[in-house]
Amino acid sequence: MDDDDSGPAPRPQPQPAPRLQPPREWDAGSYQVVSTPHQGWGAEILDRLPLRGDETVLDLGCGTGRVTAQLLERLPRGRVVGIDGSAAMVAEAQRLLGSDRATFRQADLVAFTVDEPADAALSSATFHWIADHDALFPRIRAALKPGAPFVAQCGGRGNIATVVAAVLAVSAREPFAAALGDWPGPWNFAGPEETRRRLERAGFAVERVWLQDSPKRPQRLREFLRTVSLGSHLECLPQELRDPFLDAVVVQLGPDPVHDYVRLNIVARAG
Ligand SMILES: C[S@@+](CC[C@H](N)C(=O)[O-])C[C@H]1O[C@@H](n2cnc3c(N)ncnc32)[C@H](O)[C@@H]1O
Known part of the structure; x- marks a missing residue:
């Protein structure tokens, strides 16, 4: 029987959901030690947040609260929800x-x-860990009063390209390939154009969205990779392969590598 004369057309099959990862666990003690770059970025973002000092402000993806502590200093009569x-x-x-x-x-x-x-709301170094920005921004808008300022920064398009290349090269080799293969990683390094469109669709008045180079030489490289950049990769690997994977990425990066961070900045208001 031909496909085109057999009665009603077949019903469309539900499409599989995109691979969305729930938030992972982090080693909070280690993060406190290695997150020096994040503190610097946090201070930059805070400078862009207009505050009187008595507001209630959301810190979205607050981590261990290193940026939250800086925010609290700006709110002598206000409060923070992390x-x-x-x-x-x-x-x-x-x-x-x-x-x-x-x-x-x-x-x-x-x-x-x-x-x-x-x-008001602030977010630092978090949104690139979240796959679905179309779901994220409406949530943030719904959590804010009309006119509330919203400033954020996360990894943007092209972020840590040399690290990503090194990780992909190591992931493609056995014994890691069986678990990681060509997985591009958990990161969502969005660009300013699509981010502006998503923010506007979510009901924000966008003042500015832009990319900014911010190269850094992480101290304690191996621990930084373990706790921050490669936490999701390590979760995919059996315990006995985690240290060898880290070692191989460190070798692949070469001596004294500079991380070529590209930050995506957002300055907006709830519409
Ligand atoms: C690099 S840390 C940044 C922490 C803090 N903002 C700072 O700058 O030090 C990223 C944080 O994002 C959080 N995170 C990642 N995905 C998340 C999600 N879907 N929902 C809530 N938090 C998330 C992680 O748990 C982690 O604490």
Whole structure:
């Protein structure tokens, strides 16, 4: 029987969902030690956030609260709500900073809600860990009062290209290829054009979205890779291959490598 004369057309089959990863766990103690670059970026972002000092501000992907602490200094009469997907990060932030002015909770940013819309939001070094920015930005918009400022920075298009190339080269080799193969990694390094469109669709008035080179030479390279850049890769590997994988990436990067960070900056307001 021909395909075209057999009665009703076949119903379209549901398409598989894109591979979305839930937030992973982080080693909060190690992150406190190796996250020096993140502190510098946090200070830059904070400078772009207009505050009176009495607002309630969301820190989206607050980690252990190193940037949250800087934000609190700008809010002598205000408060911060830190949200993060990692239970260990939230516990450490709560231990270090928890008070009636700083509260922390665990939630996935593509699904979080707040009891009361906030006066402002900030996010640092987090959005490139989130695959679905079309789901993320409407959540943030819904958590803000109309007119609330929103500033953010994350890895953008072209971020750490030399690290990505080294990781792909090592992943393609056995014994790692069986688990990693040609997996491009968990990162979502978006560009400014599509980010502006997504923000506007989500109801933000966008002031500026741009890429910025920010090369850095990480201290404690191996620990930095383990805790930050390659945490998701290591989770995919059996325990006995994790140290060899890290060693191979360090060798592949060569001596004294510079990480070619490219940051995606966002300055916007809830519309
Ligand atoms: C590099 S750390 C940045 C932490 C902090 N903002 C800083 O600058 O030090 C990235 C953080 O994003 C969080 N994160 C990643 N994906 C997330 C998601 N889908 N929902 C909530 N948090 C997420 C991680 O748990 C981690 O704490």
